[in-house]
Amino acid sequence: MSNTPRWSRRGLLAGTASAIAGATLARVGHAQTAPAGTPTAAQPRPLPPYVNWKDPNQMIVHTATTIETKKSAFGTSIITPSDRLYIRNNLPAPDVSIVANRDAWEVSVEGVRQPRTLSVADLKGMGLETVATVLQCSGNGRGYFADSPSGTKWTVGAAGCVIWSGVPVRSVVAALGGLADGARFMTGTGGETLPAGIDPKSVMVERSVPVKAMDDAMLAWEMNGQPLPHAHGGPLRLVVPGYSGVNNIKYVKRLAFGATESDAAIQKTGYRMSPPGVKGDPSQPAVWEMDVKSWINGPTSDGGPVKAGLVQVHGVAMGATRPVRRVDVSLDGGQTWHEARFVGPDLGRFAWRQFVLPIQLQPGQYMLASRAQDSRFNWQVETTPSNAGGYLNSGWRSHAFPITVA
Amino acid sequence: MSNTPRWSRRGLLAGTASAIAGATLARVGHAQTAPAGTPTAAQPRPLPPYVNWKDPNQMIVHTATTIETKKSAFGTSIITPSDRLYIRNNLPAPDVSIVANRDAWEVSVEGVRQPRTLSVADLKGMGLETVATVLQCSGNGRGYFADSPSGTKWTVGAAGCVIWSGVPVRSVVAALGGLADGARFMTGTGGETLPAGIDPKSVMVERSVPVKAMDDAMLAWEMNGQPLPHAHGGPLRLVVPGYSGVNNIKYVKRLAFGATESDAAIQKTGYRMSPPGVKGDPSQPAVWEMDVKSWINGPTSDGGPVKAGLVQVHGVAMGATRPVRRVDVSLDGGQTWHEARFVGPDLGRFAWRQFVLPIQLQPGQYMLASRAQDSRFNWQVETTPSNAGGYLNSGWRSHAFPITVA
Numbered sequence: 001m002s003n004t005p006r007w008s009r010r011g012l013l014a015g016t017a018s019a020i021a022g023a024t025l026a027r028v029g030h031a032q033t034a035p036a037g038t039p040t041a042a043q044p045r046p047l048p049p050y051v052n053w054k055d056p057n058q059m060i061v062h063t064a065t066t067i068e069t070k071k072s073a074f075g076t077s078i079i080t081p082s083d084r085l086y087i088r089n090n091l092p093a094p095d096v097s098i099v100a101n102r103d104a105w106e107v108s109v110e111g112v113r114q115p116r117t118l119s120v121a122d123l124k125g126m127g128l129e130t131v132a133t134v135l136q137c138s139g140n141g142r143g144y145f146a147d148s149p150s151g152t153k154w155t156v157g158a159a160g161c162v163i164w165s166g167v168p169v170r171s172v173v174a175a176l177g178g179l180a181d182g183a184r185f186m187t188g189t190g191g192e193t194l195p196a197g198i199d200p201k202s203v204m205v206e207r208s209v210p211v212k213a214m215d216d217a218m219l220a221w222e223m224n225g226q227p228l229p230h231a232h233g234g235p236l237r238l239v240v241p242g243y244s245g246v247n248n249i250k251y252v253k254r255l256a257f258g259a260t261e262s263d264a265a266i267q268k269t270g271y272r273m274s275p276p277g278v279k280g281d282p283s284q285p286a287v288w289e290m291d292v293k294s295w296i297n298g299p300t301s302d303g304g305p306v307k308a309g310l311v312q313v314h315g316v317a318m319g320a321t322r323p324v325r326r327v328d329v330s331l332d333g334g335q336t337w338h339e340a341r342f343v344g345p346d347l348g349r350f351a352w353r354q355f356v357l358p359i360q361l362q363p364g365q366y367m368l369a370s371r372a373q374d375s376r377f378n379w380q381v382e383t384t385p386s387n388a389g390g391y392l393n394s395g396w397r398s399h400a401f402p403i404t405v406a
Numbered sequence: 407m408s409n410t411p412r413w414s415r416r417g418l419l420a421g422t423a424s425a426i427a428g429a430t431l432a433r434v435g436h437a438q439t440a441p442a443g444t445p446t447a448a449q450p451r452p453l454p455p456y457v458n459w460k461d462p463n464q465m466i467v468h469t470a471t472t473i474e475t476k477k478s479a480f481g482t483s484i485i486t487p488s489d490r491l492y493i494r495n496n497l498p499a500p501d502v503s504i505v506a507n508r509d510a511w512e513v514s515v516e517g518v519r520q521p522r523t524l525s526v527a528d529l530k531g532m533g534l535e536t537v538a539t540v541l542q543c544s545g546n547g548r549g550y551f552a553d554s555p556s557g558t559k560w561t562v563g564a565a566g567c568v569i570w571s572g573v574p575v576r577s578v579v580a581a582l583g584g585l586a587d588g589a590r591f592m593t594g595t596g597g598e599t600l601p602a603g604i605d606p607k608s609v610m611v612e613r614s615v616p617v618k619a620m621d622d623a624m625l626a627w628e629m630n631g632q633p634l635p636h637a638h639g640g641p642l643r644l645v646v647p648g649y650s651g652v653n654n655i656k657y658v659k660r661l662a663f664g665a666t667e668s669d670a671a672i673q674k675t676g677y678r679m680s681p682p683g684v685k686g687d688p689s690q691p692a693v694w695e696m697d698v699k700s701w702i703n704g705p706t707s708d709g710g711p712v713k714a715g716l717v718q719v720h721g722v723a724m725g726a727t728r729p730v731r732r733v734d735v736s737l738d739g740g741q742t743w744h745e746a747r748f749v750g751p752d753l754g755r756f757a758w759r760q761f762v763l764p765i766q767l768q769p770g771q772y773m774l775a776s777r778a779q780d781s782r783f784n785w786q787v788e789t790t791p792s793n794a795g796g797y798l799n800s801g802w803r804s805h806a807f808p809i810t811v812a
Contacts, residue, residue: 077569079485084631121713122704128718128762130483130750163483163750225481225490267539275793298529307527313532344536345570349752406437 011194026247031239050096051231052085058084062152065089069157071301076314076354078344079132080160082224087231088137088158090205090266091192094251098191102227102235104141107219111257113177121237129218131241132163132347134318138244138271141384141393147276149390154293161316163291164239166220169255175295183211183257188212188238201264207247207271209240209288216321216350219252223337241350242321242391244290246271259287275390290320292380293394294327294355294372296401305406306380311361313340317372318352326373329357333367333400334382340370349375361405369400416508446692448652456502457493457637464490468558471495471795475563477707481681482720482760484750485538486566488630493637494543494564496611496672497598500657504597508641510634511597511704513625513697515664517584525639526627533577535624536751537647538569542675542725544650544693545789547799555796562701562805567722567758570645572626575661578622589663594644597657607670613653613677614667615646622647622727625658648727650696652677667692680794698786699800700733700761700778702807711722711778711812717767719746723778724758734780735763739773739806740788746776755781 005329042361045052058073067087069080098105103121118126136159143153152158169186171180190205197325200344218239220227228234233250246266261267270281271287294317299306317327323346340355347353355370371380383395451467451488453460464479474492475486503513509527514754524532542565549559558564575592579585596611624645627634634640639656646653651671667673667688677693678686700723729752734743746761753759761776777786778792 075628075633076534077628077631079569079631081631082487125713125716125718127764128482128720128749130760132751161484165482165750202452224437225483225485225487227481267535307531310531312531314534343534344571345538345751345753345757347753352749354536358533 005368006226008306031325033378035373050093050381052136053229053366054083054087060157065092066152067156068152069160071297073157074297074301074316075127076125076298076343077335078161078347078351079224081163081245082229082232082390085135085160085162085232086158088139088152088245090246090252091190091194091203093231094191094193096230098251099227099230100219105235107236107252108254109176109256111180111183112173113180114299116244117170123172123219123236124221126175126363127167128165129168130163130165131216132161132350132351133239133240133241133246134159134161134290134320134350136160138246138391139305139389141395141399142390144393144395144398145384145386145390146398147386149276149386151390154238154398158245161347163347164218164220164226165222166218166236166239169214169217169238172219172255173257179257181257184259185209185257185260185261186211187254187256187262187296188247188249188252189254190249201241205249206262206264206265208248208267208286208360209243209247213243213288214239214257217247219255219351221276241289243288247288249386252373252377268406269304271389272320273391273393276386276388280388282291287389287391290318291384291394292322292324292372292374292381293321294324294370294396294398296368296370297328300403301401303403305404306361308361308363308405310358311405312356312358313368314343314354314356315370316352317370319349319372319374322374322376323349323351324372325375325377327353327355328371329355330369330371330400331359331361331366337371363405365404367400369396371396411562414801419732429610439664456499458487459635460493468564472499472558474558474560475566477703479564480562480703480707480722482704482749483758484567484753484757485630486568488632488635488638490562491541491566491568491638494545494558494651494654495599495656497596497609499637500597502636504657505633505636505640508627511641513642513658514660515578515582515662516578517546517586517589519586522582524576524578529573529578529625529642530627532581534569534576535571536569537624537645538567539645539647540565540567540696540756540758540759541651541654542566542696542796544652545795547801547805548796549577550799550801550804551792552804553788553792555682555792555794557796560678562748567753568629569753570624570626571628572624572642572645575620575623575625578625578661579663585617585663588665590665591615591667592617592620592623592662593660593662593664593668594653594655594658595660595662596655597659599658599736610670610682611655611672612668613655614673614692615649615653617663618661619646619649620692625661648696649694653694654806664787665792677795677797679797682713682792682794684794686794693795696724697786697798697800698725698730698778698788699730700724700730700776700782700786700802701805702735702774702776706809707807709809711810712767714767714769715810717772718762718764720749720760720762721776722758723761723776725755725778725780727755727779728782729755730759730778731781731783733761734777735761736775736806737765737767737772740775740803743777769811771808771810773808775802777802
């Protein structure tokens with residue numbers, strides 16, 4: 001378990017037994033009635049126009065602003081291609097005209113000794129770094145909570161691993177004379193056009209993270225070797241490695257360092273780890289760092305039968321802000337475990353790693369599960385306690401799923 | 407310089423002085439008349455239908471089977487996205503119907519103790535590995551040879567860095583009882599449909615590499631996290647890390663180990679390092695391992711002016727079969743050098759690395775060059791001697807280009 005504060009360690013323990021039973025039944029039932037990754041609607045929804053460049057066969061359209069990668073669409077080559085990467089926007093994207101001249105986009109940097117507004121062109125002269133990170137929606141795995149918290153029922157597909165290029169925030173801050181006194185939080189503000197007639201604070205996308213996150217953060221203009229797509233925050237996105245998706249501000253127009261968190265609703269009451277049924281408030285932990293987590297993507301993820309014999313069980317494992325050091329795979333729902341092998345290059349502590357367990361399987365029923373361990377020997381939790389928002393579900397038991405070997 | 411045999415070390419030395427003069431003038435002249443990466447034709451050719459999913463703005467269509475990535479299209483995030491990756495086919499691709507059922511594609515494995523025909527489904531059960539490699543056409547850089555050898559005048563864009571997933575060839579060989587006696591070469595045969603009425607040996611794509619290449623080779627079904635695109639060899643490609651593009655057999659239908667090289671023309675007389683004007687024959691070294699190489703992609707690659715001040719000079723560097731350990735950048739055409747810094751994760755010895763040199767530049771004219779060094783302290787050569795086919799040009803001087811800082 002990470003050192004991120006949680007609303008209740010006691011709640012975790014108390015809820016474990018019932019959550020296990022519920023989640024396991026839910027998964028088995030799911031696999032019996034519909035293949036994983038299939039929308040329950042009779043007809044899948046088409047991609048909305050702003051992301052019609054994505055591969056429609058690989059995506060599940062929950063709504064126009066919540067679009068999931070099918071589990072079967074995850075490959076084994078570490079990187080999630082942009083046209084298979086999930087979409088989750090808290091507001092509709094700003095007009096696409098903002099990417100007509102990417103270098104002209106501006107971000108105001110405040111809470112430094114020499115505050116300045118910088119264009120992307122300015123930023124490109126200030127430094128260059130490249131980092132691979134897991135981008136994961138705070139609500140990824142919500143669909144596996146047994147008590148069905150409200151919100152999009154993501155399973156595993158509100159996540160991907162991508163490579164960013166941009167300038168380290170620390171380089172920008174250094175060029176502007178360093179942080180002003182008293183900085184405890186780094187606040188990013190998105191450039192979305194706000195709906196008229198509503199208190200801006202109630203809808204704006206503005207998130208604060210602890211200032212220590214600055215050490216790894218980046219203002220990124222490129223993703224996976226291409227100018228950052230508009231739908232993913234281009235021309236410029238604040239990337240906060242190891243922190244859940246909402247903290248990675250799209251169309252970032254303001255980056256401010258200060259003593260207090262934003263008072264925007266999305267920070268003040270939204271994205272809080274509050275107990276089920278309890279409204280979020282600033283006394284509850286914010287949804288920030290992710291947890292150590294893994295899941296299995298194959299040899300099948302659609303419930304289809306697997307051929308008996310030597311089978312390659314594979315998936316992804318992440319340590320959030322730490323390297324992942326080990327992954328175990330279970331074929332019997334967690335009664336016994338086998339250590340898996342990592343495959344492919346290590347893209348750094350913020351990326352996920354592919355793992356594989358080659359194993360001889362006889363015909364029969366198996367319940368696949370995986371659990372990852374980070375470099376500090378923290379194991380992925382068996383069950384994440386439910387919370388009002390359905391955030392940060394990393395429990396291995398609820399991610400388990402059955403396969404048939406024939 | 408690598409330990410790959412070359413047709414003439416003496417030729418390299420003798421040709422250096424004139425090649426330098428010619429190449430440097432050619433580059434300056436090129437930059438004065440047309441931006442790098444711009445086709446000389448007034449209207450760029452459209453993408454042929456079989457690759458109409460590529461980004462037309464990022465590609466130079468030389469012919470329907472030779473399509474180059476624009477230098478300005480290389481990002482800084484290591485991976486080359488599939489829709490920006492170059493195309494070079496020796497024959498038209500087979501019918502696209504072969505990817506309708508990818509798992510059914512078959513490859514015959516010969517020269518092992520238990521020869522067998524294996525489907526992609528079989529291969530997926532036998533192992534899983536992931537490797538990042540530079541895929542580079544043997545003729546990349548041909549356009550920089552001063553004596554203008556015939557063939558597509560690629561500059562730097564017949565190359566990319568991609569991530570493959572598949573089964574290691576060594577795992578397949580082990581599962582089939584190991585190599586039969588006497589194996590000296592690994593030969594891959596492509597599944598292209600051959601034109602009727604012509605000796606198959608004269609046109610088929612069949613290449614042999616030394617059997618030692620088996621240790622790193624892979625039968626790959628995935629590239630960059632997606633099923634291998636048909637245009638890049640899907641459903642199945644033989645990937646030979648560190649070896650030039652032609653050795654990475656698309657639509658591989660036969661993998662044979664034996665005592666001799668293929669007698670197909672593409673191996674026997676084609677892709678040989680023969681002196682200018684001399685036809686290839688088996689006595690000349692084959693085009694196999696690539697050389698240590700680097701080039702600069704920015705801050706500008708289209709000849710446009712760069713703003714004076716702090717500038718990030720960046721590019722890519724590869725060691726072919728060895729890690730690259732250092733890159734130097736010159737701003738004065740190689741008179742003085744500055745050591746650059748690597749950026750981003752290291753994807754392994756077959757991948758390229760991004761490098762950057764942050765430097766303050768006053769207004770003026772500069773000639774940008776880079777030279778890489780591999781883990782055995784071999785420097786990228788200053789000038790690659792020309793050869794009949796215009797292959798394997800890695801000379802740093804001919805890759806230099808001028809910029810104006812204003």
